Structure formats: C-alpha cells, structure tokens
Amino acid sequence: xxxxxxxxxxxxxxxxxxxxxxxxxxxxxxxxxxxxxxxxxxxxxxxxxxxxxxxxxxxxxxxxxxxxxxxxxxxxxxxxxxxxxxxxxxxxxxxxxxxxxxxxxxxxxxxxxxxxxxxxxxxxxxxxxxxxxxxxxxxxxxxxxxxxxxxxxxxxxxxxxxxxxxxxxxxxxxxxxxxxxxxxxxxxxxxxxxxxxxxxxxxxxxxxxxxxxxxxxxxxxxxxxxxxxxxxxxxxxxxxxxxxxxxxxxxxxxxxxxxxxxxxxxxxxxxxxxxxxxxxxxxxxxxxxxxxxxxxxxxxxxxxxxxxxxxx
Amino acid sequence: xxxxxxxxxxxxxxxxxxxxxxxxxxxxxxxxxxxxxxxxxxxxxxxxxxxxxxxxxxxxxxxxxxxxxxxxxxxxxxxxxxxxxxxxxxxxxxxxxxxxxxxxxxxxxxxxxxxxxxxxxxxxxxxxxxxxxxxxxxxxxxxxxxxxxxxxxxxxxxxxxxxxxxxxxxxxxxxxxxxxxxxxxxxxxxxxxxxxxxxxxxxxxxxxxxxxxxxxxxxxxxxxxxxxxxxxxxxxxxxxxxxxxxxxxxxxxxxxxxxxxxxxxxxxxxxxxxxxxxxxxxxxxxxxxxxxxxxxxxxxxxxxxxxxxxxx
Numbered sequence: 123x124x125x126x127x128x129x130x131x132x133x134x135x136x137x138x139x140x141x142x143x144x145x146x147x148x149x150x151x152x153x154x155x156x157x158x159x160x161x162x163x164x165x166x167x168x169x170x171x172x173x174x175x176x177x178x179x180x181x182x183x184x185x186x187x188x189x190x191x192x193x194x195x196x197x198x199x200x201x202x203x204x205x206x207x208x209x210x211x212x213x214x215x216x217x218x219x220x221x222x223x224x225x226x227x228x229x230x231x232x233x234x235x236x237x238x239x240x241x242x243x244x245x246x247x248x249x250x251x252x253x254x255x256x257x258x259x260x261x262x263x264x265x266x267x268x269x270x271x272x273x274x275x276x277x278x279x280x281x282x283x284x285x286x287x288x289x290x291x292x293x294x295x296x297x298x299x300x301x302x303x304x305x306x307x308x309x310x311x312x313x314x315x316x317x318x319x320x321x322x323x324x325x326x327x328x329x330x331x332x333x334x335x336x337x338x339x340x341x342x343x344x345x346x347x348x349x350x351x352x353x354x355x356x357x358x359x360x361x362x363x364x365x366x367x368x369x370x371x372x373x374x375x376x377x378x379x380x381x382x383x384x385x386x387x388x389x390x391x392x393x394x395x396x397x398x399x400x401x402x403x404x405x406x407x408x409x410x411x412x413x414x415x416x417x418x419x420x421x422x423x424x425x426x427x428x429x430x431x432x433x434x
Numbered sequence: 435x436x437x438x439x440x441x442x443x444x445x446x447x448x449x450x451x452x453x454x455x456x457x458x459x460x461x462x463x464x465x466x467x468x469x470x471x472x473x474x475x476x477x478x479x480x481x482x483x484x485x486x487x488x489x490x491x492x493x494x495x496x497x498x499x500x501x502x503x504x505x506x507x508x509x510x511x512x513x514x515x516x517x518x519x520x521x522x523x524x525x526x527x528x529x530x531x532x533x534x535x536x537x538x539x540x541x542x543x544x545x546x547x548x549x550x551x552x553x554x555x556x557x558x559x560x561x562x563x564x565x566x567x568x569x570x571x572x573x574x575x576x577x578x579x580x581x582x583x584x585x586x587x588x589x590x591x592x593x594x595x596x597x598x599x600x601x602x603x604x605x606x607x608x609x610x611x612x613x614x615x616x617x618x619x620x621x622x623x624x625x626x627x628x629x630x631x632x633x634x635x636x637x638x639x640x641x642x643x644x645x646x647x648x649x650x651x652x653x654x655x656x657x658x659x660x661x662x663x664x665x666x667x668x669x670x671x672x673x674x675x676x677x678x679x680x681x682x683x684x685x686x687x688x689x690x691x692x693x694x695x696x697x698x699x700x701x702x703x704x705x706x707x708x709x710x711x712x713x714x715x716x717x718x719x720x721x722x723x724x725x726x727x728x729x730x731x732x733x734x735x736x737x738x739x740x741x742x743x744x745x746x
Binding site for chain 1: 701706
C-alpha cells in the first residue's frame with residue numbers, strides 16, 4: 123500500500139462516480155468554533171459514498187469473473203451501489219435482502235437492475251443465501267465493508283476532500299461496518315501531512331468504540347436500535363487492523379444528538395442527509411471544545427432517507 | 435445597459451455572495467427528457483438569491499446615504515437579505531414587517547441585526563410605515579423587486595450559470611415580484627447567444643401571466659393562497675417592461691404540481707428547497723414536451739423552509 127496505489131484506485135473509479143462538492147457555512151463554523159468542510163457524498167450517484175467501493179471492487183475483477191457477476195447481502199446503500207455499479211460496468215448483481223426489507227429499498231435495487239434474492243433476516247441466513255447464490259452462479263461475493271477493494275474505493279472521497287482542503291487537521295466519518303473510516307484513514311495517511319481521522323458512532327450501536335477499547339472486534343446486541351440504522355453493522359478482519367492503527371478516536375452520540383445534528387444540517391446547509399450522515403457531525407458538536415479553531419472535514423455519507431417520514 | 439455594466443454589478447457583489455454550485459442528475463434528465471442544470475441559490479448566503487440584489491442596491495448608495503441606512507417592507511427572504519447585506523457592509527437596515535409575521539422570520543431578521551418595525555399587514559399600511567421610517571431616519575427605501583439595482587443584482591445568478599453552461603437553450607425562474615426573472619432576462623440577453631427565459635408561476639397567483647397577456651400590470655386577489663407564498667407579490671413599473679420585452683413565456687402550475695416537483699428535487703437532488711423554488715421546475719415538467727433534448731437551466735431561488743412542516 124502506498125500513495126501511488128490509491129491514486130490508481132481513484133483513477134479507476136473516476137468514470138463511475140461524481141466528484142462531489144464540498145460545502146461550508148459560516149453559521150455552522152460559528153456554532154462549532156472551527157472551520158467545517160462537508161464532503162457531500164449525498165450527491166454521489168445512487169446517493170451515497172458506497173458507489174465508490176462497489177465500483178472499485180467490480181473493476182478489480184478479471185474479465186472471466188466479471189462475466190459471472192457479483193453477489194452481496196445488504197438491505198442498505200451498498201445493495202443499491204453494487205447494483206448500479208454492476209449495471210454501469212455491464213455485469214449482473216445478485217443482492218440478498220431480508221424478506222422484510224422495506225419495499226422502497228427493494229424497488230431502488232430493481233431500479234438499478236439488481237436481482238433480489240430474499241432470505242430470512244438473520245445474519246446467518248443472509249450469509250448462507252449469499253453462499254448459495256455464489257455456488258449456483260459463480261458470482262464473486264463482495265462484502266459491503268470488509269473487503270480491501272471496497273475499503274480502498276471508499277477512501278477516494280477523502281482523497282478528493284484533501285485535494286481541495288490540504289489544510290485539514292481532522293476528518294470525521296460515521297462508523298458502521300468500517301469500510302468508510304478505514305478507507306478514509308488510509309487516504310489521510312498518504313494524502314495529508316498529519317490529518318487525523320475521527321469516527322462518530324451511535325451510543326446505541328457502539329461496537330467500534332468497544333472494539334478499539336478491547337483490542338478485538340466486538341458486536342452489537344441483536345436488539346440494538348438507532349435512527350442511524352445503517353451503522354448497526356460491525357467491523358471485520360480486513361478493516362479493523364487499519365482502524366486500530368490509524369484512527370485517532372471514536373466519539374459516541376445519543377439519538378437526540380443525531381436528530382439535532384441532522385436537523386441543523388438540513389436547515390443550515392440546505393441539504394438532504396440521512397441520519398447516519400449526521401452522526402459524524404453530531405460527534406464534532408459533542409466534543410467541539412477539543413477542535414477549537416481547527417479545520418475539520420466531515421464526510422456526509424449519504425442522503426437516502428424517506429422525506430415523508432422525518433424524525434423532526 | 436450593456437454587458438460591461440452587468441460585469442461591474444457582478445464584480446461589485448462578488449465579495450458579499452457565494453458563487454453557488456450547479457447540480458445535475460441523470461434521473462432528473464431522464465424524467466424531463468432534457469439536460470437540466472440547477473443553479474443552487476438555496477446555498478446562497480441567508481439561503482436565497484435575494485442576497486445578490488440587496489448587496490448591489492446598498493453598494494450603489496453614496497457614502498452619505500449609506501450612513502443613514504436602508505429600509506424595506508418584506509416578511510420574506512428580502513427582509514433577511516437586506517439585513518445581512520447591510521450588516522456585512524456596516525450600515526443599518528430597517529425592516530417593516532406585518533405584526534402577524536411568523537416569529538421564525540422575525541428571529542431570522544434579528545439574527546442578521548436588522549431593526550424590525552411592525553405594521554398592520556395590508557400593503558398600504560406597510561408602505562406608509564416604510565415611508566414614515568424613511569422620513570424619520572433618512573434611510574433609503576429599497577424595494578424587494580421593483581428597483582433597478584435589485585434587478586441587476588439578481589441577474590448575477592444567471593451570469594454565473596451561463597458562464598458555466600454557455601450551451602443553455604433556456605433558463606427557468608420562478609416569478610414573484612419580478613426581480614429575479616427580469617435580472618435573468620437581462621443576463622441572458624447580454625451573456626448568451628440566444629438563451630430564452632421562461633417563468634414558472636403558481637396558477638393561484640398568476641398575475642405575471644395575466645399581466646403579459648393584458649400588456650399591463652395585473653394584481654392577484656387579496657385572498658390568493660399558494661404554497662409558494664413568496665410568489666404572491668406582483669410586478670412593478672421597473673421590471674415589467676424588461677419582462678415584457680425579454681421573457682419568452684410564463685407557465686402556470688397547480689399546487690399539487692408544485693408539491694410533487696419539490697418532493698422530486700428533495701428526493702433526487704438531495705437538496706432542501708422552498709416551494710417557490712419548485713415552481714420553475716414544475717413548469718418544466720408540465721411542458722416538458724416543448725423542451726425535449728434542450729439544455730435547460732433552472733434557478734433554485736432559495737431553501738428557506740420549515741423542515742418540521744413539509745407538504746409531503
């Protein structure tokens with residue numbers, strides 16, 4: 123791993139992604155006491171940064187493997203990302219989704235021409251079904267976050283952000299499965315002088331915080347609920363070592379802090395973001411005294427939210 | 435009036451405004467059948483294009499006049515724009531607002547250090563109160579839309595849009611008091627080859643449509659209600675002649691069409707826009723057959739909306 127390698131990753135995915143804008147607001151700076159730069163991956167294709175990792179993973183397959191397609195299990199943004207990336211690259215995507223997944227999410231996958239395979243909603247059932255699809259089709263399994271190519275692809279958002287703002291002292295990201303924060307940490311290592319990476323995590327699903335403390339991967343309770351539902355997933359053996367070595371700290375936030383941060387961004391930045399995206403900003407607000415007068419980038423991870431059913 | 439004059443206007447206001455981004459979406463292009471470019475004035479300072487005209491009007495005052503401040507009557511975005519522009523330039527702004535204006539709007543003006551003077555809510559009462567303030571303070575009255583400097587300032591959004599997209603065949607704007615569309619029409623005249631300007635107007639407040647038909651300024655009924663409440667105002671003697679000469683057509687849209695267009699932009703563009711901003715896009719959707727395969731700019735006028743009280 124080196125800078126040149128990550129530049130190649132970026133060049134590989136560029137034709138399949140938007141270079142998303144970076145927005146800032148004087149009022150947000152006044153509230154936080156630092157200079158905040160929002161990298162708006164809510165404007166990314168299919169509405170989230172996951173397009174980057176999905177595209178990189180597929181593009182790294184051999185011609186032979188591409189022909190057999192890709193398979194993943196996800197009911198969230200990665201399901202849509204893999205479907206769209208596969209569609210753009212001209213291959214098949216098989217998406218294992220829980221049978222009780224919301225119809226709107228199934229429709230989004232279908233809209234991008236992904237093939238939905240339903241399974242029971244337990245982790246084991248989803249994994250078994252993905253394994254079955256893999257055997258039957260020969261498709262390559264692409265994990266939504268615990269996959270090197272996915273991690274590297276996700277890091278390209280931070281590469282673009284640091285290219286525009288090399289002065290950043292910190293980059294905050296939400297932490298779910300760990301792909302985004304691990305990729306961001308690698309980008310910060312190779313594309314900045316000493317920019318540190320901080321994770322925001324819901325207190326109700328603080329597996330990454332506990333994992334770092336314990337030095338090994340911890341899970342969430344099965345019953346863990348948070349409005350940032352995309353962040354209930356846990357770390358894996360590919361991204362945890364990177365996070366352990368390169369992530370500065372993880373800040374945990376309460377549900378009401380997530381909702382307040384989300385509302386503030388909608389009202390002041392005039393952008394539509396999903397609750398998971400608000401977690402990183404909520405973390406900055408919570409510990410803002412520690413970041414006074416610093417330059418802070420925040421990766422707004424996505425904007426896929428039901429605008430008819432908001433928490434405020 | 436010539437191109438050089440408008441370039442000077444633009445240079446004058448530049449230090450006080452954001453150069454707002456232009457966004458596009460493949461899915462929106464598929465829905466409309468044309469290439470749509472959204473000029474995002476919802477990201478403008480104070481959240482609307484009105485900052486441009488307010489800044490230009492104040493900056494054109496003599497030093498002597500500036501010292502005495504400015505006065506306007508508005509309960510909408512122009513109240514905030516004049517307050518903020520005055521504050522940035524270091525002078526006083528007196529804002530006549532109806533006593534029954536929502537507290538959130540009064541707070542916004544106060545936040546920008548504008549002085550609120552309450553009046554009864556009739557047009558006559560507001561005008562008389564503005565006249566009274568003018569006499570007492572010596573402040574210069576700046577009309578929100580029927581003022582040459584305001585009109586020219588509002589046109590700078592289209593100058594920036596045409597600079598980025600000189601290929602545009604059309605620019606759509608909402609039509610309220612007429613400042614934005616008149617300024618846009620002048621910008622299109624001097625900064626494009628043959629880009630035409632089209633207005634979108636709520637059917638429930640179609641005074642501009644009727645004015646163009648009648649050849650003289652028509653008003654709305656006192657009881658006119660539309661979700662695009664910023665567009666209930668009517669044209670004036672400064673902007674109507676420009677509109678009559680340079681605007682191609684005005685398309686009227688129903689309330690449900692405004693709400694659907696607004697929802698589509700929130701969901702697909704991931705940006706927060708106010709209902710008035712959706713009117714121009716609703717107009718394009720309504721008559722999309724007439725714009726097939728064309729390049730169409732749309733000025734998203736602002737994003738000042740109560741996110742806790744949405745129509746969808």
